[in-house]
Amino acid sequence: MELSRLPGFLLRRGIKAVIVILAIVVCNFLLIHAAPGDPASVIAGQSGAADERFLQQLREQFGLDKPFHVQLWIYLKGVLTLDLGFSHRQQQPVWTLISERLPATLLLTGAAFVLAVAAGVTLGTLAARRVGRWTDSVITVIALTFYATPLFWVGLMLVLFFSVWLEWLPSFGMATVGVELHGIEAVLDVAKHLILPAATLGLFYLAVYARLTRATMLEVADQDFVKTARAKGVPEGQVVRRHVLRNALLPVITFAGIQAGQLIGGSILVETVFAWPGIGRLAFDALLARDYAVLLGVFFCTSVMVVAFNLLTDLLYAVVDPRVEVQG
Amino acid sequence: MALSRRGLMAAAASAPVLMRASDAMAQGVAPRRGGTLQMMLTPEPPVLQIGVNQQGPTLAAAPKMFQGLLTFSKTLEPLPLLAKSWTISPDGKEYVFSLQENVKWHDGQPFTAEDVVFSIMKFHMELAPRARAIFQLIETCEARDPHMVRIVLKQPFQPFLLMFDATAAAMVPKHLFDGRDYRTAPAVQRPVGTGPFRFTEWQRGNFVRMDRFDDYWKPGQPYLDSIIYRIIPDSQSRRLALESGQVLLSQSSDIEPFDIPQLRQRPNLEVSTDGWQYFSPLSWIEINHRVAPLNDPRVRRAMSMAIDRNFIVNRLWFGVGKPATNPVASTTRFHDANAKIAAFNVRAANELLDAAGFPRNAQGVRFTLKHIPLPYGEIWTRLSEYLRQAMRNVGIALELESTDAGSWARRVGNWEYETTINFVYQFGDPTLGVERTYVSTNIQKVTFTNTGGYANPRVDELFQQARAAAAAADRQRAFSEVQKILVEDVPQIWLMELAFPTIHDKKVRNVITTGLGVHTSFDDVFIAG
Numbered sequence: 001m002e003l004s005r006l007p008g009f010l011l012r013r014g015i016k017a018v019i020v021i022l023a024i025v026v027c028n029f030l031l032i033h034a035a036p037g038d039p040a041s042v043i044a045g046q047s048g049a050a051d052e053r054f055l056q057q058l059r060e061q062f063g064l065d066k067p068f069h070v071q072l073w074i075y076l077k078g079v080l081t082l083d084l085g086f087s088h089r090q091q092q093p094v095w096t097l098i099s100e101r102l103p104a105t106l107l108l109t110g111a112a113f114v115l116a117v118a119a120g121v122t123l124g125t126l127a128a129r130r131v132g133r134w135t136d137s138v139i140t141v142i143a144l145t146f147y148a149t150p151l152f153w154v155g156l157m158l159v160l161f162f163s164v165w166l167e168w169l170p171s172f173g174m175a176t177v178g179v180e181l182h183g184i185e186a187v188l189d190v191a192k193h194l195i196l197p198a199a200t201l202g203l204f205y206l207a208v209y210a211r212l213t214r215a216t217m218l219e220v221a222d223q224d225f226v227k228t229a230r231a232k233g234v235p236e237g238q239v240v241r242r243h244v245l246r247n248a249l250l251p252v253i254t255f256a257g258i259q260a261g262q263l264i265g266g267s268i269l270v271e272t273v274f275a276w277p278g279i280g281r282l283a284f285d286a287l288l289a290r291d292y293a294v295l296l297g298v299f300f301c302t303s304v305m306v307v308a309f310n311l312l313t314d315l316l317y318a319v320v321d322p323r324v325e326v327q328g
Numbered sequence: 329m330a331l332s333r334r335g336l337m338a339a340a341a342s343a344p345v346l347m348r349a350s351d352a353m354a355q356g357v358a359p360r361r362g363g364t365l366q367m368m369l370t371p372e373p374p375v376l377q378i379g380v381n382q383q384g385p386t387l388a389a390a391p392k393m394f395q396g397l398l399t400f401s402k403t404l405e406p407l408p409l410l411a412k413s414w415t416i417s418p419d420g421k422e423y424v425f426s427l428q429e430n431v432k433w434h435d436g437q438p439f440t441a442e443d444v445v446f447s448i449m450k451f452h453m454e455l456a457p458r459a460r461a462i463f464q465l466i467e468t469c470e471a472r473d474p475h476m477v478r479i480v481l482k483q484p485f486q487p488f489l490l491m492f493d494a495t496a497a498a499m500v501p502k503h504l505f506d507g508r509d510y511r512t513a514p515a516v517q518r519p520v521g522t523g524p525f526r527f528t529e530w531q532r533g534n535f536v537r538m539d540r541f542d543d544y545w546k547p548g549q550p551y552l553d554s555i556i557y558r559i560i561p562d563s564q565s566r567r568l569a570l571e572s573g574q575v576l577l578s579q580s581s582d583i584e585p586f587d588i589p590q591l592r593q594r595p596n597l598e599v600s601t602d603g604w605q606y607f608s609p610l611s612w613i614e615i616n617h618r619v620a621p622l623n624d625p626r627v628r629r630a631m632s633m634a635i636d637r638n639f640i641v642n643r644l645w646f647g648v649g650k651p652a653t654n655p656v657a658s659t660t661r662f663h664d665a666n667a668k669i670a671a672f673n674v675r676a677a678n679e680l681l682d683a684a685g686f687p688r689n690a691q692g693v694r695f696t697l698k699h700i701p702l703p704y705g706e707i708w709t710r711l712s713e714y715l716r717q718a719m720r721n722v723g724i725a726l727e728l729e730s731t732d733a734g735s736w737a738r739r740v741g742n743w744e745y746e747t748t749i750n751f752v753y754q755f756g757d758p759t760l761g762v763e764r765t766y767v768s769t770n771i772q773k774v775t776f777t778n779t780g781g782y783a784n785p786r787v788d789e790l791f792q793q794a795r796a797a798a799a800a801a802d803r804q805r806a807f808s809e810v811q812k813i814l815v816e817d818v819p820q821i822w823l824m825e826l827a828f829p830t831i832h833d834k835k836v837r838n839v840i841t842t843g844l845g846v847h848t849s850f851d852d853v854f855i856a857g
Contacts, residue, residue, distance in 0.1 A: 037734030045737025045775045047382040049458035049764075052774060061511060090374040090532075091516055100532055159568065171572065172565045177535045178364045178556050275560040277533030285372065285561075290734045 010311075017307045024303045025079055025296070029072055032292055038064055039089055039290045062088045075296065084300060085293040087286075094297035098279060102301075104174055105278035109267055111194055112202035117256055119202075120209025125245060127210065128217035139210060146207035155200040155273040162196060169196055172275035197274040201267055205259055209252060216248040249320055257313030261306035357837060359551050363855040365836065366575045368566055368582045369536060369557035376527070376536065377516040378498045379455045384580055387495045388847050392538055392555055393434070394498035394521035397425055397444065398489060400843045402605050404661060404756045406489050407842065409849075410439070410499055410522065420484030420798040427475040431545040433501045434526040441471030446502035448479075455510055462491050462760070484798035487661075487757035493606065495847050496755070524550035524851035533559055544851065551854035563705070567591070570831060576855070577832040577839065579846040585645045585707050591831055598834050601648050601827035603845020608657035608761075609828075611751035613715065613821035617781040619746045621695060626684040628818040633670050633677040634722040635715065640824060644710055648829050652822035655814045656762055659825070660754045662794075662804055667811035669822065677722045686723075694723040700740075700748040703733045708749060711823075741775045751826055752776060756843075758807055763791045766810075766819055782819035 040058035044050035059065045063074070078085050084094040127139040146154070163171035170176070175190050220226065221244050229243050230236075268280035279298055286294035317324040369385045378390035397411035406414075411425040431439035449469050452459035465488075468480045481488065491497055499522060504515040519527045522545070525538035536557040540550055558575055560566045563584050569575045570583065571594065583591065592599050613631070621627045637651035656663040670676070686694040697719075701712035709730070716726040726747070731739070739745050754761030764770050768783035787810055794806035830846055832839050835856045842848055 035734065037732075037736075037738035041737045041741050041775070042734045043381075043383075044741065045733060046384070047457070049382070049456075049461075049776055050774045051457040051461070051777075052772065053460075054457040055774060087374075088511075091512060097532065104533075156564065159565075164568065164572065167572075170574070171568050172560055172574070173558065174534060177537070177558065178366060178554070272561045273565060275534075275558070275562070275565055277531060277559070281533055281561060288733055289374070291374075 013311055013314075017311070020307060021300070021303050022076070022079075025076065025300060026072070028296055028299045029075060032295055033068065033071075035290065037290050038062075039292065040064060042288075042290050043089070058088075075293075079300065084297040087291055087294045089289055089291045090294070094293050097282060097294055098297050098301060101277060101279040101282045104276060105267060105271070105280060107190075107194065108197055108201065108270070108276055108278060109262075111198040112205070112267075113256075113259060115198060115202035116205035116209055116259070117252075120206040121213050121245075121249075121252060123206070124210040124213025125217060125240065127214040128221070128244075129240065131214075131218060136214075140214070143207040143210040146203040147211065151200060151204060151269050152273055154203060155196070155270060158196050158200055159273075169193075171196070174277055197270050197276050200273070201270045208255060212252055212255060213245075213248060216251050217244050220244050220247045246320065250317065253313060253316055253320060257309050257316075260309040260312075262302075357856050359837075359852070359854045360857055361551050361854070362553050363551075364554045364556060365552050365577065365850070365853065365855065366556045366558060367577045367579065368560055368569065368575055370560070370566065370580065370582050372533065372559045372561075375516050376530070377500075377519050378494065379452055379459075379500060380511050380516055382456060382458070388579055389536065389557055390498065390519070390521075391494040391523065391844075391847050391849055392525040393519050393523040393527055394494050394500065395523050395849060396494035396496065396498055397427075397492040399493055399848060400490070400606050400756065402602070402843045404490070404605060404843050406492075409494075410444075411492070414489075420486065421481045423479045423481070423488065424472070425477045425479075427477065428545055429475055431522050432543045433503075433522055434520045434541055435501070435504075436543070437501065437503055438474075439499070439501075439522050440474040441477045442474075443499055443502045444477045445469050445471050446506055447499045448497060451500050451505060451510060452497050456497075458755075458760075459491065459497050462488070463497075483796065485795075486798060486800065486803060487759050490606075490756045490760060493844060494849075495606075495844065523849050525552075525555055525849075528554075535559060546851055550849075550851040552850065555850065563587075570597070573833065576836050577830070577846075579830050580828045581705060583829060583831060584705065585648055585829075588646045588648060588829055588831075596833055596835075597831055599829050599831050600840055601829055603830060603840035603843065603847075604827050605659040605843035606756050606847075607844075608659045608754040608756070609751045609826040610652055610655070610657045610754060611749060611823045611826050612652070613823065614740065614745070614748045614750040615780050615782075615820055616743060616746055617783075617819070618743065619697075621684075621686065622697070622746070624684060625817050626680055627686070628821060629670060629816075630677040630680040630684070630722060631719065631724065632818050632821045633673050633680070634718050634724075635821070635823065636672045636718065637823060638672075640711065640714065644707065644714060645824070649827045650825040652824050654811050655766070655820070655822060656758050656807065656811055657754055657825045660761070661757050662807040664804075664808040664811045667808065667815050669815045669818065674721050681722060681724075688723045692723055693725045696725040696727060698746040699726045699728050700731055700736060700745055701728055702749040702751075703731055703736050711749060737775050740779055741773055743773065743779060743781065749823075750776075750820075758810075759791070759795045759803075763795065766814065767791050780820060782817075784813065784817065784819075787813055787817075 039062055040055050043058060044055055063071060075085060086093050087097060090097060123139050127136045130136045159171045162169045170193050174193050181189050226239060226243050229239050267278060268284050271278045271281045283295060283298040369389055371385060373381055373383050373386040375381050376386055376390050378386055378394050395410050397409060398406045399409050401407055410428055410431060412428045414423060414425045416423055427441060433439055448463055453463050465481050465483060465485050466479055467482045470478055472478050501520050504520055505513050524541055524544045526541045528539045529537040537554060539554045540552065544550060560569055566578065566582050567587050570578050588599060591597055615622050615628060617623050641647065641649055641651055654667045654669060681694055688694050699712060702708035712728055716728060719726045740748060752761065752765065765778055766782055767778060767788050769788065770778045771781050790806045790810040794803045797803045830840060837854055837856055838852045
């Protein structure tokens with residue numbers, strides 16, 4: 001990759017990204033408002049008693065009495081100035097709500113991501129090197145099992161085994177509540193709570209990476225340049241690392257890019273089962289409550305993530321494989 | 329409730345309080361100071377300022393921080409709380425409350441009669457539809473002195489005292505709300521009340537924490553150091569949390585009914601369905617009277633007879649709750665045990681439908697009805713599936729359409745449904761919680777009004793009589809007659825007097841001592857050693 005091309009590339013992609021994100025914002029806005037029910041009627045439904053004046057007060061407060069295009073325009077203006085609006089239901093700025101919950105989700109999905117990529121690629125490599133032997137069979141069967149099992153079921157089984165039977169790990173939450181912990185104890189406490197949800201979330205992707213790595217490595221291993229490397233006496237370890245794995249990594253990176261884009265939004269189920277106070281559940285609760293501003297805010301953050309990680313993936317291709325050029 | 333007379337009430341009312349404190353002593357366990365009670369809150373409410381939010385979870389959690397002038401026993405007799413005594417004039421129009429002295433807000437300011445007047449006349453009048461409907465009967469509400477409030481009504485209103493529980497009209501601090509937008513005032517985010525626990529921390533999606541308020545007005549109370557509500561969205565995870573002792577108490581719909589039989593087996597847990605007398609939720613098939621043939625009372629009666637309510641109570645709710653017998657729950661005042669809906673009888677239901685002129689077609693179907701299951705959890709879906717089966721037995725095809733809470737509220741509010749399930753709190757008195765579903769003056773495009781569109785002039789008249797009468801006996805007469813008419817007319821198909829299980833570790837004591845159950849301050853709750 002020629003560095004001189006990079007600024008131009010980034011600029012072009014940046015402009016495209018802004019257009020894409022704005023289009024997504026408008027689509028989201030239209031879709032969300034197409035869902036039947038509005039926040040006022042939800043609150044009325046939950047309050048056990050309501051009258052016309054109550055609904056009217058709420059709709060005025062939420063700005064729902066304004067014409068639809070005005071509401072859209074107000075929201076777009078906000079987004080352009082990076083103001084994600086205000087959740088009238090929770091009486092908090094949307095950005096405050098999101099930023100409170102973002103670290104928990106990033107920790108969970110980040111841990112799951114690292115686990116999935118590291119263990120997946122390692123297992124895949126191992127399986128490819130021992131192809132046809134029992135190691136390969138064991139890894140393939142495990143990968144297939146994780147790949148085919150529903151996430152929530154894996155979560156519940158892990159809880160049953162590690163929390164209920166063995167009582168080793170807590171079954172829900174992000175930290176022990178009600179006791180003061182400091183320093184290393186607090187970190188260990190969170191880590192203990194993190195294991196089960198991160199494993200649940202990571203196992204599916206682990207299986208994907210393992211299968212992907214194994215398949216592409218076997219494909220690359222047959223190619224001429226690998227035979228040449230072996231023929232000229234390069235040690236086997238180096239052949240695997242430098243020649244086979246590096247070339248086999250491209251599809252893995254593609255997939256990792258997709259997974260990374262879903263880091264924010266893809267964990268609703270795991271957050272629900274493990275009562276993890278993350279952003280996925282914030283979005284889900286907001287959907288049920290028709291808390292438009294929060295929902296749009298979360299969608300905005302996820303779409304920015306997806307666009308950003310697509311860009312990063314493209315750059316990473318060029319680093320891993322010098323034959324790939326960056327093009328706007 | 330007998331109409332209380334001046335002077336008598338103060339002495340009579342203090343007795344139950346003494347009894348409550350001695351409940352635990354009678355079991356041989358002295359209250360123990362200390363400990364943290366972990367519970368659950370489902371679903372997580374948006375704000376905990378009662379009045380601004382009136383959802384079920386708020387009504388359970390907020391009374392730890394906020395108190396009303398009164399609370400209510402299991403037989404719905406008023407008990408003193410922030411009002412230490414009260415008198416009612418013989419004509420039933422003048423109420424004078426004497427307030428507890430030495431009560432402080434969590435920020436240290438004294439609680440006075442001015443706060444009471446503000447809470448009633450401004451705060452709840454502006455925010456809460458239920459309070460507004462009743463408090464507009466008030467002609468004057470004044471602070472006689474810092475510890476005395478006098479309220480004069482435009483007309484006698486016998487259920488008036490029921491509006492002074494914390495869940496109906498909690499006392500809020502005037503100095504933090506007056507002159508501001510009540511919904512956006514800073515105190516909404518950091519509630520300040522007079523209750524035994526003060527708000528300390530809320531990590532959204534994770535937990536709410538309240539700590540002991542050291543200046544609480546009852547000496548020596550509360551016993552607990554803190555209360556923590558965990559937010560656990562998945563019902564199976566909640567059950568696990570309870571079983572593993574990570575939380576000590578579950579309430580309302582925390583636990584699905586089908587998990588209850590197993591929890592009953594656990595020796596360390598106590599399962600109670602007591603403490604819902606004030607709310608007395610009643611569930612029914614909500615009928616839209618604008619949809620033919622649901623406007624035919626014979627059809628509604630036949631549908632009602634096709635339902636085996638004992639099956640619903642015993643097989644779906646596992647014995648938590650009771651079959652409904654009429655529109656007034658048996659725990660609500662003025663329930664008339666003589667007015668009963670027709671018993672379960674599939675044959676009679678079929679004959680009634682034949683006679684009404686709805687023959688079965690070749691597939692054995694008389695007509696088809698759409699039905700929206702209540703989107704509040706798995707159990708309601710199971711109920712609707714049972715109803716589909718029950719209706720099939722009498723040749724009615726019920727088509728289920730699933731939806732979420734937002735759409736449900738919108739569709740019921742806009743009358744865009746044929747049948748659905750609903751349940752409604754009765755708030756102790758038919759005038760407060762039953763009337764609204766059946767009088768034609770309350771046909772509105774808002775949930776929990778008479779959304780079904782039922783209209784019967786005689787029913788309107790009787791509810792009006794009962795509302796206006798000052799004497800309990802007159803009210804009983806009107807309510808008895810209206811119950812007799814309604815069980816014949818079946819404007820809604822009542823199913824169950826719901827009860828929600830409170831499940832707690834046996835070492836947690838004094839959990840349910842009043843008709844409000846877990847919706848109380850918990851100032852006398854303690855964890856035995």
